Amino acid sequence: MPGFSTRAIKAAGRVPDAPQPPVNVPIYATSTFEVSDAAELGDLLEFGRAGHSYTRYSNPTHEALERALAELEGGEMALSTASGMAAIHAVVLSILESGDELLMPRALYGGTLGLAHAVLARSGIGHAVVDTTDADAVAAALTPRTKLLWLETITNPTTAMADVATLAELAHDRGVLVAVDNTFASPALANPLAWGADLVVHSTTKYIGGHSDLMGGAIVGPTDRVTAARKILINAGGNGSPWEAFLALRGLKTLALRMERHSSNALAVAAALEGAPGIARVQYPGLASHPQHELACRVLRDGMAGGMVAIELEGGRDHGERFLDRVRVAVHATSLGSVETLVSHPASSSHRQLTDADLAAGGMGPGTVRVSIGLEDAEDLVADLRAAARPD
Numbered sequence: 001m002p003g004f005s006t007r008a009i010k011a012a013g014r015v016p017d018a019p020q021p022p023v024n025v026p027i028y029a030t031s032t033f034e035v036s037d038a039a040e041l042g043d044l045l046e047f048g049r050a051g052h053s054y055t056r057y058s059n060p061t062h063e064a065l066e067r068a069l070a071e072l073e074g075g076e077m078a079l080s081t082a083s084g085m086a087a088i089h090a091v092v093l094s095i096l097e098s099g100d101e102l103l104m105p106r107a108l109y110g111g112t113l114g115l116a117h118a119v120l121a122r123s124g125i126g127h128a129v130v131d132t133t134d135a136d137a138v139a140a141a142l143t144p145r146t147k148l149l150w151l152e153t154i155t156n157p158t159t160a161m162a163d164v165a166t167l168a169e170l171a172h173d174r175g176v177l178v179a180v181d182n183t184f185a186s187p188a189l190a191n192p193l194a195w196g197a198d199l200v201v202h203s204t205t206k207y208i209g210g211h212s213d214l215m216g217g218a219i220v221g222p223t224d225r226v227t228a229a230r231k232i233l234i235n236a237g238g239n240g241s242p243w244e245a246f247l248a249l250r251g252l253k254t255l256a257l258r259m260e261r262h263s264s265n266a267l268a269v270a271a272a273l274e275g276a277p278g279i280a281r282v283q284y285p286g287l288a289s290h291p292q293h294e295l296a297c298r299v300l301r302d303g304m305a306g307g308m309v310a311i312e313l314e315g316g317r318d319h320g321e322r323f324l325d326r327v328r329v330a331v332h333a334t335s336l337g338s339v340e341t342l343v344s345h346p347a348s349s350s351h352r353q354l355t356d357a358d359l360a361a362g363g364m365g366p367g368t369v370r371v372s373i374g375l376e377d378a379e380d381l382v383a384d385l386r387a388a389a390r391p392d
Ligand SMILES: Cc1ncc(COP(=O)(O)O)c(C=O)c1O
Pocket: 083, 084, 085, 086, 109, 111, 152, 156, 181, 183, 184, 202, 203, 204, 205, 215, 216, 217, 335
C-alpha cells in the first residue's frame, strides 16, 4: 500500500462525480490540470481544443465568468484578468507598439494615465490627451501615429460622457481602433461594443463585484482582438484568481438590481445637493444641468445614470479634506461601485501631484470630491453629505 503522504495527496485531490449539477459555479482552486499525454497539453496551451492546462492560461471558474461577461456585453469573447489595470495593460499592448500613440480623455481614471507615464513611455509608446466630449477636438488630435482612442463611458472622476458612436465612426475612418472602459456604467447600463467600440474593459473590482471584496478585471470584444490581448496577458502574468472570479460571478447576479438602486439613490442625492450650502457644482449625468444629460438619457439603459457623483465644494482643497473627515454614513476610502457609499478627494489622493491648473484642465477643482453612491437609504445619504459639505 502507498505511504500515508502519497495517499493523503491522492485522496485530497480526488474530484467527486456530481450527478446533480451545482447551482453555483464552483471555485476551481487548482493551478494545473492533469493531461493524458504531451500532445494534449500542447494543444491546450495553444487553445487548440476545449479544456484547461494551467490557470495562468485558463480555468473553469474564469471561463464561466468570461462566458457571462461576453453575453452581457454582447461580445464574442471575454477574458477575466487580475485587475482592471491588467485588462487595460493587455488591451493597450496588444494594439500599440514602439512609435505608436494612444489618445486619451483629458479627464480619466488616474491609473490609466499612470500606465501611459510609467509603463508605455518606457516602451516608446506615446500618449496625448484631448477633451473627448468635443468630437472636433478629437478629430484634430488624431495623428498618423495614433493607433488607439481610449474612452470611458462615464469618466472618472468628473462624470463627463463621450459620444462613443460618433467618436468610433470618426476614429475608424482614420484607421484608429477604439477601446472603452465601461467600469462606471457597467454592462447593466451600457454596451459600448454595440455603439461601435472595438474592445471594452472593466474593473470588475467595482460594480460587477459590487461589495468591495475582490480585485478583478475583464476584456470583451471580437475573438481576434481578445485573443491578441490574451497573448499579452498570459505572457505578462495578468490572469485573475478563480476565487475572485467566483465573487465576480456572484456579483453579476444582482448587478441589474444594484444599478437601479445606485442610479435612483445618486439622482436623489445629486438633486438634493445642487445649490446646497458649501457646494459650488454637482456633476451627475442624470441631472438636467449636466453638459451631456441629453446623451446620457439617450444611450444609458432606461436613462439610469449610475452611482457616481462629483461634487465641487466651494472652499478648495481644505474644504475637500474637511468633507472627508465629517462624513458619518459614507466611508472615506478609495474605490467605488460598492454597496456602501465611498467618498474620496482626488486633489489630496489620486490626483495629488497635480496643480490647480492641471486639475482644471481635467475638469476638476481643488475642492472636487468623488462620491460613489451606495445602496443605503437616500435620505440618510443626503443628510450626511449635506452636513459634510457645509462651508464652516
Ligand atoms: C474607471 C476605472 N478603470 C479602471 C480602474 C482600475 O481598476 P483596478 O483597480 O481593478 O485595477 C479603475 C479603478 O479605480 C477605474 O475607476
